[in-house]
Amino acid sequence: MNDCPSEKNHTLLNPKTLLRVTNAVHQTNTAAGPESDPNTNIWSFITTRSTSSWFLCISLFAVLIRLAVALHPYSGAHTPPMFGDYEAQRHWMEITVNLPVKDWYRNSTVNDLGYWGLDYPPLTAYQSYFHGILLEFFDPASVALFTSRGYESYIGKLLMRWTVLMSDLMIFFPAVLYFITVYYSGKTTGDRSNMAWHTLMILLNPCIILIDHGHFQYNCISLGLTLAAIAAILSDRNLVGSMLFCLALNHKQMSAYYAPAFFGYLLGKSVRRKNPILEILKLGFVVLCTFALVWWPYLHSMDASLEVLSRLAPFERGIYEDYVANFWCATSVVVKWKRLFSTQLLKLLSLTATVSACIPSMIQLIWSPTKRGFLQGLLNCSLSFYLFSFQVHEKSILLPLLPASFLALEEPFIFRWLMYNALLSMFPLLRRDGLVLPYAALYGLFILLYHAPGVRKDARKPDFYSSVLESSAFACSLFLHIIYLTITPPDKYPFLFEAVIMIFCFSQFVLSSIYLNTKQWALSKSSTQVDARKKSL
């Protein structure tokens, strides 16, 4: 038994001697500097590669998650006669593929606007047309006029899901890459180490994935266009940026939530140029041209354009629908807005409220248009719109969430906070769609990715009070989830838990909004101080 060297191996396996040897080996091997040393950060094997490499890696993961969410049911699956958003999108494809452009928005014997009539701007119609052609090629029955109403099949669902994924890949993903490269172009290497994590936060936003690939919508297009517009403006390509933003507006009118911030920032910047009038004229020209191009088929007569326009503003649907965590719905527990006031008056009220909520942020942007301020302004304006404007949907929380994810690094707390509450505010909707499982999974994934090991070592440690506050609110949120899932509400108040969830989320959103507005104004103070110091030097 003397020839057995395993005794040696035993001694080699455990003690410190070998550790020292291997450590020494590692030190000589990885002489490329601390940045690329895999021992300091487990992710450096991805993050130290070129941007396109790690972006490819993250994108593949993001695609995998989207594909997996797409396995789950969509809104209104197997629920005749009206079905849900899935059927709406499919119906638009049916209409656009089979009817001439001028009839898309017009009520007629072949186009019953009462059944999911097209109520998004023309770019959505064009998008439906292209996707409809694809569907017609692979599965003609799914977009046949009349007969395809409520069409549901294995291949039909798959094709519809793939059109969303395709739009996501063609618009949202490149826009994220564009934004990230622009955003980090002037930063130090220390900041750049967080690039991959930041990309992950924007690309794997659980709310957007759940709504687009679970519930079924095409928010990735309008949000992607907005994202690209923001990136273009951050890199001083104002004209390209305004054109992209106009396209976003023409895909979903909800993009107007961002309009005050775009307007304020671009105005503020133009005023500071040599030729302010010329700059503004150029921007106006681009905006008009883009709109004209998109609206071309409807510009031949006033009636035709008004017909489309009237479809885009469905005031008859009331100031709020279902349970949305905004001001009108939350206060309706006390004040019955819908009963007390006429729609006309409510329109005026909500307009005043929205504008006055946006004004501070807009003024700050005109006053001192900084890049950071622009991002904050986008968040503040869209949040104000969500809280106060007319006919807001639960899903509209996606709009404030996008700029919140840009600030994931600077305002990690508020980003996390908005995300948790946005998820909770959409929970009743997603539960109706049968998406509780992907909801829970993506909620967990967000927490996991947010706290990924070895990334974003936050220098600022949260103080005791804020961490207590955060954990108690988190416990509240968890409690609400469980109650909503397990307990049936009393017969007298069938929507009791929805109302509680909504009021809880509303209070959190309002607090966030106030905090964020003060933050934005603090920005201009500090920037004026810097300016003053510069001048004094």
Place this chain on the structure above:
Amino acid sequence: MEKPPNSRHQIDGEIWWPALVATVVKLLLIPAYRSTDFEVHRNWLALTHSLPLSQWYSDTTSQWTLDYPPFFAYFEKFLSFFASRVDPTMTHLHHGLNYASERTILFQRLSVTLSDSVLVYSAYRLTRNRNFSSFERFLIWALVIWSPGLFIVDHLHFQYNGFLLGMLLLSISFLEEGKDLVGGFFFAVLLCFKHLFAVAAPVYFVYLFRHYCRGGLVKGFGRLVLIGSVVLVVFAAAYGPFLYYGQMQEVFRRMFPFGRGLCHAYWAPNFWVFYIMLDKFLAFWLVKLGFNIQAPKASFTGGLVGDSSPFAVLPTITPLITFITVLLAISPCLVKAWRNPQPRMVSKWVSYAYTCGFLFGWHVHEKASLHFVIPLASTALTSMEDAKHYFFLSIVSFYSLFPLLFEAQEYPIKVVLLLLHTILMFFGFSSRFPARSATTAGAVVKGRDKTSETPAFHIGWFGKSCLFGLLFVEIWGQFVHRMVLGDRLPFLPLMMISIYCALGMIYSWIWQLRHIILIH
């Protein structure tokens, strides 16, 4: 030297992260396609729940009879305890047939996901005491826990491989630490869960005999008795009740269904693919040359029909022949293990044995390639050669699992899983094996420069062309085939995958054999 304890403490917590990320993906995959194996396992739940133990192996209510060893049956019995509370119909022998309510799916899928915790623990244990950097640990965890093969087989197709492989890794990790008795115990337990793992038994036997039962005649014999009795106790616990009820014959008939034919429905990419191809080729040409060749009546995949051979020209392969071939193929490794039983080689030897079993075994499933790909992950970072080999092997073996998922919905999922695996692995390996130029000043002299430089991890032109070949096979099978040939030769795409992957497997076998013979 002050750092390690601190960083080790941090690392220990970190395995939860990749494990939980994997869990999230598994949860999302719950409504995806599931094969008949889902119904198989549901039937076993019902069977063990509603019948007494004496009838488990003789029941024929469903065609999916129980054909795993007793521990797995006990495991199903344990699960059925909860299953009957979740949905009583699920565990009903007759009403439950082909039953797949939402709760049933959720329960069964979750049971696979939860049982994967054994795999997670074993992956952690495997890397615990070896001197890996935190990055290397993470990479190995990712290779094991995020393995697309396990996602495809366990969480889409539906099986319980994660937890069985976890048991294997657990056993290997104990052997590597020198705790031979515990390692042997876990292997014996594993054998009583799934007997297909028995292919590595000779390796275990020789290794334990030479490594554990040493230290003189008396001590050695004492240890032999000890480990022998441990194994006996495990087997008694498994088979004892069936022996008591006189069911042993039924148990064995179920566990070894040699009537099933040499190949599975879709040919697993192993050596016999070439044997069958050669037979077809010879038959074709001999008929052309005017010989009178009878077309075989029996098929390869179906049951054994009387005396008729499925081969037209070549001699029939019997289970005994495959058994001897496997044993012969393993023998070099056994000699090595006999001469020099080293703990650090255990995982390579065990993997090699499973490779042989896969290549030459009887009625091999394509899923069996997981048995050696997963254990090899822990040794993939030993050297650049190991890494290169693992890079190929894992891609080929996971690709060979593609035909398991044939529906359109899962197509992009399996492709993205494999792509993600490949990219992560490539980045990981090239970061672990960066280019190193010699540090000595003399090496700067031009002539010597080449010899003293180690290039970074790369796959070379041969490797690249192999991967492109894979891409070609896939594109042909998915898109071009239907356009060019229409409905003719419908079996060709699958056959191409089989043959191509079989080539890769044989390459891997030769590499492993060479590696085992040459290494000291």
